[in-house]
Amino acid sequence: SYVLTQPPSVSVAPGKTARITCGEDNIGSVHWYQQKPGQAPVLVIYYDSDRPSGISERFSGSNSGNTATLIISRVEAGDEADYYCQVWDSSSDQYVFGTGTKVTVL
Amino acid sequence: EVQLVESGGGLVQPGGSLRLSCAASGFDFSDYSMNWVRQPPGKGLQWVSYISSASSTIYYAGSVKGRFTISRDNAKNSLFLQMNSLRAEDTAVYYCARRTHDYGDAFDIWGQGTLVSVSS
Numbered sequence: 001s002y003v004l005t006q007p008p009s010v011s012v013a014p015g016k017t018a019r020i021t022c023g024e025d026n027i028g029s030v031h032w033y034q035q036k037p038g039q040a041p042v043l044v045i046y047y048d049s050d051r052p053s054g055i056s057e058r059f060s061g062s063n064s065g066n067t068a069t070l071i072i073s074r075v076e077a078g079d080e081a082d083y084y085c086q087v088w089d090s091s092s093d094q095y096v097f098g099t100g101t102k103v104t105v106l
Numbered sequence: 107e108v109q110l111v112e113s114g115g116g117l118v119q120p121g122g123s124l125r126l127s128c129a130a131s132g133f134d135f136s137d138y139s140m141n142w143v144r145q146p147p148g149k150g151l152q153w154v155s156y157i158s159s160a161s162s163t164i165y166y167a168g169s170v171k172g173r174f175t176i177s178r179d180n181a182k183n184s185l186f187l188q189m190n191s192l193r194a195e196d197t198a199v200y201y202c203a204r205r206t207h208d209y210g211d212a213f214d215i216w217g218q219g220t221l222v223s224v225s226s
Contacts, residue, residue, distance in 0.1 A: 031210070031213075035151075040217065040218055040219060043209065043214050046210050047209070047212075050209070052208075086151075086213075093165045096153065
């Protein structure tokens with residue numbers, strides 16, 4: 001079955017750029033969610049690189065076909081959270097979430 | 107305010123059953139496909155099930171197929187998840203989530219979650 005591998009953790013200093021990868025061959029379009037402790041997930045990027053209304057422009061995304069990347073620019077303390085990628089797997093009619101990445105702001 | 111509120115979680119013995127509900131408000135519920143997503147304690151997100159706006163299309167994760175049943179009542183703005191033959195590995199916070207119209211097939215609105223604990 002589909003497995004979306006993410007790095008377990010990423011550490012970044014305030015003001016720097018964090019990059020979170022989501023890997024799978026021929027990955028397709030990817031959505032990204034942010035989840036803070038004790039809260040429900042929030043959609044931060046859809047269709048690889050588009051931002052929903054209300055999401056900071058510091059969040060962006062890219063997709064090379066084999067690896068999708070969430071980019072958080074000018075990182076702030078409030079960005080500390082778990083981040084998950086998600087795709088729709090049409091071969092099995094299932095949504096798949098990535099393994100998740102904990103972002104720590106140093 | 108657009109909102110989803112889950113209820114029905116609790117402690118149940120292995121092999122038991124539980125029915126979760128999700129009450130929608132602030133939007134035309136009958137226009138949207140809906141999902142259940144769960145998160146075991148300290149672990150990542152797992153998609154559970156999908157139902158289209160008119161209930162014509164339903165999908166399940168392999169781990170729950172044959173044990174869980176998703177349904178909805180558009181007249182009552184409600185989504186349900188009937189969970190039978192529960193196992194310890196079904197222990198999780200269960201979220202209902204709306205599939206967006208505006209952002210492809212992503213989930214744009216989530217409830218706060220309801221905890222299901224399966225233990226003897």
